[in-house]
Amino acid sequence: xxxxxxxxxxxxxxxxxxxxxxxxxxxxxxxxxxxxxxxxxxxxxxxxxxxxxxxxxxxxxxxxxxxxxxxxxxxxxxxxxxxxxxxxxxxxxxxxxxxxxxxxxxxxxxxxxxxxxxxxxxxxxxxxxxxxxxxxxxxxxxxxxxxxxxxxxxxxxxxxxxxxxxxxxxxxxxxxxxxxxxxxxxxxxxxxxxxxxxxxxxxxxxxxxxxxxxxxxxxxxxxxxxxxxxxxxxxxxxxxxxxxxxxxxxxxxxxxxxxxxxxxxxxxxxxxxxxxxxxxxxxxxxxxxxxxxxxxxxxxxxxxxxxxxxxxxxxxxxxxxxxxxxxxxxxxxxxxxxxxxxxxxxxxxxxxxxxxxxxxxxxxxxxxxxxxxxxxxxxxxxxxxxxxxxxxxxxxxxxxxxxxxxxxxxxxxxxxxxxxxxxxxxxxxxxxxxxxxxxxxxxxxxxxxxxxxxxxxxxxxxxxxxxxxxxxxxxxxxxxxxxxxxxx
Numbered sequence: 017x018x019x020x021x022x023x024x025x026x027x028x029x030x031x032x033x034x035x036x037x038x039x040x041x042x043x044x045x046x047x048x049x050x051x052x053x054x055x056x057x058x059x060x061x062x063x064x065x066x067x068x069x070x071x072x073x074x075x076x077x078x079x080x081x082x083x084x085x086x087x088x089x090x091x092x093x094x095x096x097x098x099x100x101x102x103x104x105x106x107x108x109x110x111x112x113x114x115x116x117x118x119x120x121x122x123x124x125x126x127x128x129x130x131x132x133x134x135x136x137x138x139x140x141x142x143x144x145x146x147x148x149x150x151x152x153x154x155x156x157x158x159x160x161x162x163x164x165x166x167x168x169x170x171x172x173x174x175x176x177x178x179x180x181x182x183x184x185x186x187x188x189x190x191x192x193x194x195x196x197x198x199x200x201x202x203x204x205x206x207x208x209x210x211x212x213x214x215x216x217x218x219x220x221x222x223x224x225x226x227x228x229x230x231x232x233x234x235x236x237x238x239x240x241x242x243x244x245x246x247x248x249x250x251x252x253x254x255x256x257x258x259x260x261x262x263x264x265x266x267x268x269x270x271x272x273x274x275x276x277x278x279x280x281x282x283x284x285x286x287x288x289x290x291x292x293x294x295x296x297x298x299x300x301x302x303x304x305x306x307x308x309x310x311x312x313x314x315x316x317x318x319x320x321x322x323x324x325x326x327x328x329x330x331x332x333x334x335x336x337x338x339x340x341x342x343x344x345x346x347x348x349x350x351x352x353x354x355x356x357x358x359x360x361x362x363x364x365x366x367x368x369x370x371x372x373x374x375x376x377x378x379x380x381x382x383x384x385x386x387x388x389x390x391x392x393x394x395x396x397x398x399x400x401x402x403x404x405x406x407x408x409x410x411x412x413x414x415x416x417x418x419x420x421x422x423x424x425x426x427x428x429x430x431x432x433x434x435x436x437x438x439x440x441x442x443x444x445x446x447x448x449x450x451x452x453x454x455x456x457x458x459x460x461x462x463x464x465x466x467x468x469x470x471x472x473x474x475x476x477x478x479x480x481x482x483x484x485x486x487x488x489x490x491x492x493x494x495x496x497x498x499x500x501x502x503x504x
Contacts, residue, residue, distance in 0.1 A: 018048055020146060020278060026441060027399035030082035031301060036399030037439050042313060043080050044146035046087045047279060049111075049131050049154050053089070053099075056106050062095040065271055065282040067157055072298055075287055079277035085313060088155045089282075092250060092269070093240055096158040100127065112151075116232035123228060125235065125254040127156045135316045137323065139430065142437035149434060150316045159250035159264060161242030172241055175216060176257035179235045182209055186228045264290060314396065321392025324431050325483045328391075331428050332465025342467040342487050349472045350491055355379040361469060366460050369419050370473065385412065386474035387422045390482025391435070394425075394442065397500035402445045404500045408478075409449075413458055420459035421474055423467075423484070424450050 025040045057064055066074050067090035073081040080087075091099060103113055107129065115127040122128075130153030132141055142149045163169045189202060210221050219234050221227065239253040244266070251263040268286040275281075284290050291298040326338070333341050353361075355371050358381075362370070371379040387408065394401045412420040424446075427435055435443055454461040462470055467484055476494040477485065489495060 017144070018044065018051055018146075018279065020044055024278065025147070031077065033082040034399040035082050036397065037441055038148075038317075038395050038398050039085060041146050041148040041438060042085055042150065042152055043277065045131065045148035045150070045152040046154060047277065048145050049129055049152060050087060050089070050281075052107055052111070053129060053154060053156075056099065056103060057095075059106070060098060060102060062091065062099055063269075063271065063282075064089045064091045064095065064099075064156070065269070065284055066276070068294065070276075070281075071283060071287060072291060072295060074274050074276045074281055074283055075291060076299060078275045086155060088157060090157045090159050090252075090264075092244070093158055093160040093242075094244065096127075096156065097240070099156070103129070112153075114153075116229055116236060120226050120229050123232065125232065125252070126158065128153050129156065135320050137320065137431070137434060139434050139437060142434060147437040147440075149320065149438060150313055152313075157252050158236075158239070160239040160253055161244055161247035162249045162251055162256065162262060163242045164246050164248055169242075172238060173257055173260060175213075175238055176235055176253055178209075178213065179231050179238070180254075180257055182206070182213070183228055183231045183235075186231070263293060317395050318392055321390060321395060322483055324427055324435075325390050325392075325425055327431055328425055328427055329465045329467070329483070332426075332463060340468070341465060342484070344487065344490050345468070345471055350493075353381070353473050355381070358473070362473070365457070369460060382417060382419050383476070384419045384421050384474045386470050386477050386479070386488070387412075387420055388425075388477070388479035388482060388484045389422070390425045390480040390484075391427070392482060393480040393498075393500060394446075395439065398439050398442045400500040400503060401442060402449060404498065404503050405446075405449055407503055408498065409453060409459075421462055421470055422453060422459060423462045423465075423470055425482070426450070426463065 025037055025044070027034060027036045027040075029035070053064070056062070065071070066088070068088040069081055069084050069086070070088045073079055073084060100113070100115070100117075107113070108131075110132050112130045112133050113127065114122045114130065115124075116122060130151045131145055132151040134151050136142070136149050136151070139149070141151075145152065163172065185202075185206065194202065206227075213234070214220060217234060217238065219230075219237070221230055235253070248266055249262040249264065250266065250269075251261065255261050255263065264284075268284050268289050270285040271282050272285045273280040274283045274287075329341065330338055355367075358367050358371060369382075370384060371381055374380045389405060397404075409420070409422075412418060426447075432443075450461065453459065467487060471488055471491055471493075474493070476496075477488045478496050479485070479498055481497050485495070485497070
């Protein structure tokens with residue numbers, strides 16, 4: 017298991033970008049997967065090196081690009097094929113190998129090795145992968161050989177381009193509804209194209225496997241035609257089929273090792289040529305990606321956040337029916353709550369904050385803002401969370417005609433343990449912030465989990481897009497979501 021100094025996992029600014037606690041743990045988990053791949057490659061004398069953004073990060077940042085969250089490596093074709101033949105037996109049992117040969121749901125031209133199928137809420141993966149419970153992995157791009165004979169190379173490129181066109185038609189059909197006439201026309205044209213493809217390649221399409229998957233398999237097989245002996249260049253044929261790009265000269269591929277975070281990583285000796293081929297002037301900083309938008313990790317974080325928030329609400333309600341606790345308001349409840357009703361529902365100190373006497377001695381209700389902080393958005397933006405919440409609290413503290421009703425997410429039990437591995441600094445600072453707010457007593461700290469009651473007495477919602485927000489939206493009351501990237 018790789019060793020990281022504890023300071024490695026703390027949020028920090030790199031190249032004017034906040035790298036948060038969760039990003040660091042995702043990075044470490046991926047580096048752990050790379051370590052397993054590296055061990056297999058060493059045992060079998062296989063070549064791999066950092067590729068795409070990982071190579072760029074290694075050269076320009078001596079580690080990850082601060083706003084990137086994945087790792088890419090490349091292997092020459094013969095090494096890639098050999099690796100796939102031994103990987104299943106030599107990788108840890110829980111690891112997954114995703115490509116067009118192993119999965120009918122994988123539609124990429126490369127292989128991904130992950131440390132699990134999905135998020136693991138049992139804490140086991142967190143312990144083994146530096147606190148990260150998400151399924152993290154490495155993308156492995158095969159670099160196949162372009163035949164030196166230009167006629168052969170062009171024929172290969174044309175076949176691959178034809179396959180890509182057919183895949184595009186399949187994708188279009190999946191995403192757009194068709195009339196019966198369009199469907200018949202499609203089936204006829206596709207059948208003719210597949211017959212032609214079978215004639216050209218000798219490949220036989222079958223009816224019991226998705227067509228798109230078979231097209232990807234055929235694409236990969238055709239890409240393997242070239243050999244090291246009859247070639248000067250290697251390429252990712254996905255790009256070559258589109259624009260004839262010769263990605264890598266064989267002469268560039270003598271390997272060296274360069275620093276990457278706290279390890280050394282394989283890189284082409286002439287990495288300058290490789291990077292200029294891919295990025296032009298690669299020393300120019302261009303923020304073209306962001307951790308907050310990467311789909312795989314964001315999807316897992318959404319699932320985990322939603323699950324943990326619901327568990328937290330059930331624990332706060334001590335076994336009460338959650339559907340009742342989060343039910344829609346009646347029309348009467350939406351119209352407003354009287355002082356008499358408040359006396360039956362709320363603690364006396366909350367009533368004294370919400371209702372104040374007017375000049376005639378009648379109790380008048382102040383405007384109440386329900387402030388909810390969940391876990392999903394906090395995990396995605398952990399480096400900004402505490403300062404953002406502090407700023408929100410300070411703003412409302414100075415607003416005398418408004419009462420802030422804060423419902424903070426507070427995990428317990430094994431789920432607290434899970435998050436302690438993942439975001440220990442965030443949890444510690446978050447708990448201190450809740451305690452300070454509770455002790456200061458200028459606003460309502462609602463730890464009951466009774467969402468319906470909070471909706472009844474509040475006039476508007478501010479906070480995260482967590483499990484409360486969809487229910488609150490149906491009240492018709494004003495809502496605004498907070499953005500942790502905007503601290504003011």
